[in-house]
C-alpha cells in the first residue's frame with residue numbers, strides 16, 4: 001500500500017513520512033531529512049528502517065548508559081572489519097545503530113564541531129559549486145538542528161588561558177616538499193583543481209609562489225560568542241554535564257601545564273585546546289537526545305510522515321530507459337518485511353540514509369558502482385561510478401589506561417560499590433541528577449606542533465611524502481587533492497590532528513580486558529583526526545541480507561602509525577605531569593615495560609580501535625574526481641536519487657561526526673524543498 005513522494009532509507013537524521021519520495025534508512029540523517037520534508041503537508045514521506053523504535057528505553061536514554069548497547073543485535077549491526085594487515089591482522093568492531101534513530105541512538109552522545117577551515121576543503125574540492133559547503137554555509141544548519149543550553153558558570157573550565165600556540169616559528173623551514181607538490185600539479189592537471197587553491201583553502205598561502213616558505217594564513221574565525229554560533233530552537237537538545245569526576249580538574253591543569261590552552265568557545269570554528277564538550281542530552285529530562293526523540297517523536301502523529309520499522313531495503317528500482325539527459329530516474333525501493341519483498345514507489349525522490357556501510361551496499365546491489373566489481377557479481381551496471389564504497393576514512397584510536405590512588409570519585413565507583421550504584425540509580429530516577437547524567441566531556445584537540453619536536457615533525461613529514469610519492473601511481477584524483485589539503489593542514493596549527501579523550505574510569509585495553517578488583521582507573525585515548533590511510537566497503541555477494549566487507553585499512557600509512565605512537569608517548573607525559581601525576585598509582589596499559597618506539601608501535605597495532613566515525617563512502621566531489629554525489633547530494637547519473645548521511649563527507653573533520661551529519665541533513669532538506677517547491 002505504498003506510494004510516497006519521498007522514500008527515505010535509514011532514519012538516522014531525517015526521513016520523509018509519506019512513502020512518496022522514499023528515503024532509505026531511519027537513522028541519524030534519515031529521520032532529520034524526513035521530518036523536515038514532512039513539514040510540507042502536501043508531501044508524503046515514507047521511511048524504511050530495519051531497526052525498531054525503542055522509546056523510553058533506559059539503555060538508550062540514560063546518558064551514562066552509552067556503550068551498553070554495543071554488540072547487542074537489537075540495537076547494533078555489529079559490523080566487524082576485515083582482518084587489518086597493519087594491526088596484527090585483528091578484526092576490529094565497527095558498531096552501527098540498527099534501531100530507529102540509527103547510530104545517534106547508540107553513540108557516545110558527544111556533540112561537538114571541527115575547525116571552521118576544514119569545511120573549506122569540502123568546498124574547494126567541489127570547485128565553484130561548493131560555496132554552500134563551508135563553515136559559513138553550514139553554520140545556519142548546525143544552529144537549526146540544535147537547542148543549546150550553555151554550561152553552568154561553575155562548570156566552565158577554570159582559567160581560560162590566552163591562546164599560546166606554537167605557530168609560524170615552528171613551521172618555518174619545514175616546507176611541504178616541492179617534489180610532492182610538483183607531482184600533484186601533474187596529476188591534477190587534467191582537472192579544474194588548482195594546487196595553489198587547495199593550499200589556500202587549507203590555510204597555507206603562497207607555498208608555490210614564495211618558493212621556499214610555507215606561510216600560514218591568519219585565522220579568520222576567532223572565538224565568536226556562543227550565542228552567535230549556537231541554536232536555540234532546534235530539535236536536538238545539546239547541553240553540558242552537571243556531574244564531574246574529581247580527577248577531571250587535575251587532568252585539565254596538567255594538560256594546561258603542557259602548553260595546551262583552555263578553550264571555552266570550542267564550537268565557534270576554533271576548536272583547538274582542551275574543552276568541556278557539549279553532549280546530545282536534554283538538560284531538562286537528562287535523557288539522550290537523538291534522531292528518533294528529536295525528529296521522529298514530535299512528528300509521529302503527522303499523517304504524511306510514515307515510518308516503517310523492521311523493513312530492510314534491498315534494491316533501488318530505476319526507470320528501464322534513460323532520460324533524454326542520460327540520467328536514470330529512481331522509481332521505488334524494494335524492501336523485505338516479515339519475509340515478504342515489497343516495492344514502495346517514490347513520485348519525487350529516493351533518499352539513501354542507510355549510513356556509511358549500507359548506503360554503498362545498496363547502491364552496488366542496484367547497479368550503481370564500479371562496473372568491474374559489479375560484473376564480477378553478475379550485476380548489470382546502470383551507472384558506472386567507481387567511487388562508490390571507496391574513500392572510507394575513520395578516526396582510529398589507541399586507549400591508554402592508568403591505575404589511580406584510592407579515594408577519588410570516578411565512574412568506576414558504580415562498579416566497585418553496589419550501595420553507591422543503587423543510590424545513584426535512585427537519585428537519577430527521582431531527580432534526574434547525579435553521576436548517571438554524566439557523559440564523556442573533557443576533550444583536547446591539538447595540532448602536531450603542540451606535542452612534537454620540530455625534528456620529529458620533519459621526520460614524520462619526510463617519511464610520509466616519500467611514501468606518498470612511491471604509491472602515487474595508485475591514487476585516485478580525489479586522493480591527490482585530499483593529500484595536498486591534508487599536507488597543508490599539517491602546517492596550519494588551527495587544524496587539530498589528534499584528539500585526546502579523557503574518561504574517568506576503566507576502558508578495556510589489550511593487556512587489561514577486564515578491570516581488577518578494588519581498582520580504579522582513568523583512560524586517556526588519542527584519536528587520529530586526519531588519517532592518510534584510505535579504505536573501502538564493498539559487497540561480497542548479491543544477497544542484500546549479507547553485510548558488505550568493511551576494510552578501513554587502518555595504519556596503512558606510516559604517518560598514521562607514527563602519530564599514534566607519538567600520541568601514546570604524550571599521554572604518558574600528561575600522566576607524569578602535576579597535578580595529575582599526583583593521583584596516578586601505576587601505568588596500566590601500555591605497562592611501563594613498553595618503552596621503545598618499536599614496543600609502542602606494537603602496542604598501537606594491538607590496541608587500535610575505531611572511535612566509530614567512518615565517513616566518505618559516497619563522497620560529495622566532482623565525478624571526474626571519483627565523487628558519487630554532487631553538491632546537491634544527487635547521485636551522478638540519476639535524476640532523483642540522493643544520499644543524505646555520513647557517506648557524503650568528502651574528507652574527515654576534527655570532531656565527532658554526528659553534529660555534521662545533522663547539519664548535512666538539515667541542509668539537504670532545504671535543497672530538496674527548494675527544488676520541489
Ligand SMILES: Cc1cc2nc3c(=O)[nH]c(=O)nc-3n(C[C@H](O)[C@H](O)[C@H](O)COP(=O)(O)OP(=O)(O)OC[C@H]3O[C@@H](n4cnc5c(N)ncnc54)[C@H](O)[C@@H]3O)c2cc1C
Nearest residue numbers: 010012025027028029102103107108109110313646656658
Ligand atoms: C558506538 C558509536 C559511538 C559514537 N559516538 C559518537 C559521539 O559520541 N559523537 C558523535 O558525534 N558521533 C558519534 N558516533 C558517530 C555518529 O553517531 C555517526 O557518524 C552518525 O550517527 C551517522 O549517521 P548516519 O545518518 O550516516 O547513519 P546511521 O545513523 O547509522 O543511520 C543509518 C540507518 O539506516 C538503517 N539502515 C541501513 N541499511 C538499511 C536498509 N537496507 N534498510 C533499512 N534501513 C537501513 C540503519 O539501521 C540505521 O538506522 C558514534 C557512532 C557509534 C556507532
